[in-house]
Amino acid sequence: MTAPALQHYCCNMIPALVPISGSPWDVLPPGTHAATLAEVETAFAYNPWRRVLYAGLIEACASLVRAGGRTVILDGSFVSAKPVPRDYDACWEPDGIDFALLDPVFADFDNERAKQKARFGGEFxxxxxxxxxxxxxxxxxxxxxxxxxxxxxxxxIAINTDETVLRRMKP
Incomplete structure (x- = not known):
């Protein structure tokens, strides 16, 4: 008797981008779509600049998890069809955050969030x-x-259980 063959299925939870009349780039369809950072990488980190932004997003997510962060919402031209987005926009859920452990850069909104953009490539x-x-x-x-x-x-993105973030945080 032989062992049965295993099939591995992968489903991308990020929906296809859609056009909006009057908008220069296709965007995500309306709604909040659950995603992993691996899925974000596959869908949106497809050129050298986008990979730089993605690396900054991973660093920011790891920093938020160290402070108790659980969820990040990702937006901006990074999650659109714009070929070379300037940055990405994100917000983090404050539930569970230990503000004593939160990196002060997340509370620095001066100069259009220049320190956040310099460190992570995006704003939070x-x-x-x-x-x-x-x-x-x-x-x-x-x-x-x-x-x-x-x-x-x-x-x-559920950052506190995301494999990409957890691998980044291992010593």
Whole structure:
């Protein structure tokens, strides 16, 4: 008797990008889509600059996990079809965070978050913080296309259980 062959199935949970009339790039369809960082890498870290941004995202996520972080919401042109995004936008859930362990760079919003961008390649906001532009929390603000005002999607990443982050944190 021979051992049965194993089939491995992989499903990408990140949906295909969709066009929005009036927006220069395709974006995620409306909604909050669960994703892993490995899936983010496969879908969006496909050129040298995007890989630099992705590496910064991994570093930021590991730092947040060290402080008790559980979830990061990812947005911006990085999760669009824009070939060379300037950066990425993210917010982190404050539930479970030990603020004594949180890297102070996550609370530095000076000069358009220059220190965050220099260190991680993107900018981070607490998810419960209100975006002054529209008077809504960042998880809502991120779901509005800046060119058209129409709804678009975001990614939710459970960083405290994500294999990519956990491997990065091992000594």
């Amino acid at each position: 906001f607490p998810s419960t913080m209100v975006a002054l532009d529209i008077g809504r929390v960042f998880t809502e603000f991120f779901q509005i296309d800046r060119f058209t005002g129409k709804r678009k999607g975001i990614l939710s």
